[in-house]
Amino acid sequence: MEKNFFYTIDKVTYKDLGYTRYIAVNGWCYSKDGNPVTYSAMLNNKNVEINVAKVQRSDVYRDKKSILKSDLIGFRVKVDCIDTKVDSFELIVSDNINNETLLKLDAKDIKKARNTDEIEFNLDSVEMNVDKGLTTVQGWVYSENGESVNIEVLDKDSNSVESHLRSFARQDLVQYHLVKPDNRDAGFQIRFEGDSTHKYYLRFSTKNFERKVEIVQRNRTTLGLLKSYITHLNARSIHNAIDYLRKNGVKKFVQRFKQGVNVDEYQTWFLKQRVTAEELAKQAKVQFEYSPKISIAVATFNTKEEYLKEMIDTVVNQSYSNWELCIADGSTTDAVEKYIEAHYADYADKIKFKRLDQNYGISGNTNKAMEMADGDYLAVYDHDDVLELDCFYEVVKALQEFRYDTLYTDEDKLNDQYKVFIEPNLKPDYSEDLMRSHNYITHIFFVNRRIYEQVGGYRSEYDGSQDYDYIFRCIEKANGVYHIPRVLYHWRMHPQSTAMDPESKLYCYTAGQKAIESHYKRIGLEGARVELLPKPYYGFYHTIYSTEPNPLVSILIPNYNQKDTLKTCIDSLYNVNTYKNFEIVIVENNSTEKDIFEYYEQLKQEHDNVTIVTYEGIFNYSKINNFGVKYTKGEYVLFLNNDTEVIEPTAIAEMLGCCLRKEVGAVGAKLLYEDNTIQHAGVVVGFNGYAAHVFNGIDKDDPGFLMRPRINCNYSACTAACLMVKKNVFEEVNGFDEQFVVACNDIDLCLKIREKDYLIVYNAFALWYHYESKSRGYEDTPEKQARFTAEMKKFQAKWPDILKNGDPYYNKNWNLELGPFKLS
Numbered sequence: 001m002e003k004n005f006f007y008t009i010d011k012v013t014y015k016d017l018g019y020t021r022y023i024a025v026n027g028w029c030y031s032k033d034g035n036p037v038t039y040s041a042m043l044n045n046k047n048v049e050i051n052v053a054k055v056q057r058s059d060v061y062r063d064k065k066s067i068l069k070s071d072l073i074g075f076r077v078k079v080d081c082i083d084t085k086v087d088s089f090e091l092i093v094s095d096n097i098n099n100e101t102l103l104k105l106d107a108k109d110i111k112k113a114r115n116t117d118e119i120e121f122n123l124d125s126v127e128m129n130v131d132k133g134l135t136t137v138q139g140w141v142y143s144e145n146g147e148s149v150n151i152e153v154l155d156k157d158s159n160s161v162e163s164h165l166r167s168f169a170r171q172d173l174v175q176y177h178l179v180k181p182d183n184r185d186a187g188f189q190i191r192f193e194g195d196s197t198h199k200y201y202l203r204f205s206t207k208n209f210e211r212k213v214e215i216v217q218r219n220r221t222t223l224g225l226l227k228s229y230i231t232h233l234n235a236r237s238i239h240n241a242i243d244y245l246r247k248n249g250v251k252k253f254v255q256r257f258k259q260g261v262n263v264d265e266y267q268t269w270f271l272k273q274r275v276t277a278e279e280l281a282k283q284a285k286v287q288f289e290y291s292p293k294i295s296i297a298v299a300t301f302n303t304k305e306e307y308l309k310e311m312i313d314t315v316v317n318q319s320y321s322n323w324e325l326c327i328a329d330g331s332t333t334d335a336v337e338k339y340i341e342a343h344y345a346d347y348a349d350k351i352k353f354k355r356l357d358q359n360y361g362i363s364g365n366t367n368k369a370m371e372m373a374d375g376d377y378l379a380v381y382d383h384d385d386v387l388e389l390d391c392f393y394e395v396v397k398a399l400q401e402f403r404y405d406t407l408y409t410d411e412d413k414l415n416d417q418y419k420v421f422i423e424p425n426l427k428p429d430y431s432e433d434l435m436r437s438h439n440y441i442t443h444i445f446f447v448n449r450r451i452y453e454q455v456g457g458y459r460s461e462y463d464g465s466q467d468y469d470y471i472f473r474c475i476e477k478a479n480g481v482y483h484i485p486r487v488l489y490h491w492r493m494h495p496q497s498t499a500m501d502p503e504s505k506l507y508c509y510t511a512g513q514k515a516i517e518s519h520y521k522r523i524g525l526e527g528a529r530v531e532l533l534p535k536p537y538y539g540f541y542h543t544i545y546s547t548e549p550n551p552l553v554s555i556l557i558p559n560y561n562q563k564d565t566l567k568t569c570i571d572s573l574y575n576v577n578t579y580k581n582f583e584i585v586i587v588e589n590n591s592t593e594k595d596i597f598e599y600y601e602q603l604k605q606e607h608d609n610v611t612i613v614t615y616e617g618i619f620n621y622s623k624i625n626n627f628g629v630k631y632t633k634g635e636y637v638l639f640l641n642n643d644t645e646v647i648e649p650t651a652i653a654e655m656l657g658c659c660l661r662k663e664v665g666a667v668g669a670k671l672l673y674e675d676n677t678i679q680h681a682g683v684v685v686g687f688n689g690y691a692a693h694v695f696n697g698i699d700k701d702d703p704g705f706l707m708r709p710r711i712n713c714n715y716s717a718c719t720a721a722c723l724m725v726k727k728n729v730f731e732e733v734n735g736f737d738e739q740f741v742v743a744c745n746d747i748d749l750c751l752k753i754r755e756k757d758y759l760i761v762y763n764a765f766a767l768w769y770h771y772e773s774k775s776r777g778y779e780d781t782p783e784k785q786a787r788f789t790a791e792m793k794k795f796q797a798k799w800p801d802i803l804k805n806g807d808p809y810y811n812k813n814w815n816l817e818l819g820p821f822k823l824s
Helices: 058-064 107-112 171-175 225-229 238-256 263-273 277-284 305-316 335-343 361-371 391-398 432-437 449-455 466-477 507-523 563-575 594-606 621-629 651-659 727-732 745-755 782-798 800-805
Strands: 005-017 020-031 038-043 046-048 051-055 074-080 089-094 099-105 119-129 134-143 150-155 163-168 187-193 200-205 210-214 294-300 323-329 351-355 377-380 406-415 420-425 445-448 481-493 529-532 541-544 553-559 582-588 610-614 636-640 644-646 664-672 678-680 683-685 691-693 722-726 759-770
Touching (some): 119 200, 119 210, 150 163, 263 420, 294 305, 294 361, 294 391, 305 335, 323 335, 335 351, 361 466, 377 449, 391 406, 391 481, 420 481, 432 466, 432 541, 432 759, 445 449, 445 466, 466 507, 507 529, 507 541, 553 563, 563 582, 563 594, 563 644, 582 594, 594 610, 636 727, 651 722, 651 759, 664 745, 678 691, 683 745, 722 745, 745 759, 745 782, 782 800
Parallel strands (some): 294 377, 323 351, 406 481, 553 582, 582 610, 664 759
Antiparallel strands (some): 089 099, 163 187, 200 210, 377 445, 406 420, 529 541, 636 722, 683 691
């Protein structure tokens, strides 16, 4: 049956207090025909009056803009309950042609939605200034009975802490029928001094009721009631999250939102760390020892006047003054030229303008702009995008100690309709495998003039991904690639941009595939095949590296009892895995069960490539594997836990193809728990003074942060539960450090490999199950926990620099204390 309405119910509350009862429903809805909609309700099977507040839902509108006339499609319905007993409720929508029931509740449903809290509140933001010991909390609070609410800060012992409180109006609470106009002053800001290592609480109280909440640092964009009242979902759009919940159930829904960028918080975070006018004034006075000229090349084409102004203004107002702006205009009119002449005459010596005799296409027009440049460093700037005013300053500052040939910055997107910054791309330092998986560098990319002259400009045969091809060619010649971890570039989203509609220019992505393939040819990497990932993952790529000459892979498996567990692993190596040139070396360590030794004999009789060796000492993961490597014959060793199982038949071939590259030292895999959630998809050093699996617990198909768990990239470490290492590299770093008996050994090994300038590759297409710790158990006793703490302290003593300076494959703007991919 054809749907007449599209909708989502976000939240239902039945407020049941002695002096008031009502049902409140939050959600969004629109008619397929675009007709205006109205709402009605039935309570206990009787028609009742309702209060309806229309709500802007930019999150839905952004995805459905092509079919929606307005973003005013959200609603908050409030129905007063006169009857003491409420047995049923129905919410109906109509567009004067069709009507449909949006929500139907029986007595059991209403009981579940029952809420008896007299005080309602939300903490919009909590900001902690550790240096000054000052905490500022902002939010709203009100009492259902209209009484004033006392706000108090408490310490962990419930003692009152001296604070300064300011109240202010929150018209949004009135708009959504939460408070009466007389009680609109529900907003508050409270400040207090305290030790950042201690816990503090807010106590909200009226004459007969109180609520207490712990103060935990958070930064949110204050979007009124909408976001705060419908559960602060950490997702790009709330309705997509609800769809995910319906399809996948509560468990996976919760797992999905354990981590990741909260897009709603990003605007607040960005504005907070953005350079101030005072800082720009100070930067303008800095005299650098090395002051290169920065050339910015722009190709304009019928550029909208508003965009043209913002683009030029964010160049001429840079705090660093040694720059030039080179504009090649392929427009069909002279509007751009006249606008520049009229508004930027004072910059005639710094703005170079050329009216092209024809439109040479995106690459040709950009090249014309590049040819005008004579600066020491050159960058390409899209005609509808925006720079931060400290961009050039940060670039030149980075060049003082070393003259990097190429540099890039972080970026985000500017939603042109709502004028908000969204979708931050907070990048790692240069990651070769990530760059081969998608053009994560994009904007803004600065190149030493010497490199530009060697490689030339854009190539029209790569139009759509001409910058991808250009960046590859520049990096291949560069003395280094430097990453500036600041958001200094805003990629404008509007209806004509690929930032707004990834499907609007599909040719871009096949051009990107071609750019990667050309890169491989230039560097002499034979046999690499590039696949374009399917919709909806346009712009992401999978390289399948050749395994020629198909060398012997030694699979090293330590084992203790657990015959069935080991058998599952071994069977998958023979029956699922398609790479056949391998041997298995099992290191037996203190097993006590008869059936495991019988199984060892069975394996040796059935397979001529299985070796059983015995390590008789007490368990020490590092010593056992170092011992086992001595018995391996292959040039490549796959360290493998006995509680793993091959899922993807090409998993070993995927890992080997990467490991064969001369610059690679080790390759990790994508490991799943039994419920198909991620156990391992890369390790970041620094969490809790040690390291963490950054995508642990999300669904195997979840794209995570910018597709990282779904594409090949580099990390500082991968787990040795399934880790392929070049044997000569393993020997070069003296194997596992045997002071790490149980923990830290694999992270330490990877860091030693990185110290020798080899790459650690995470291969997202090498898929395995990891049933984790079946043989030895978890760190779940005081003794095991003490041992882990002791080994972690050894790790901290051995690797202080990376713990202090940050993991290069993780952006320093992420807050390690809050969890993976969380903003400070």
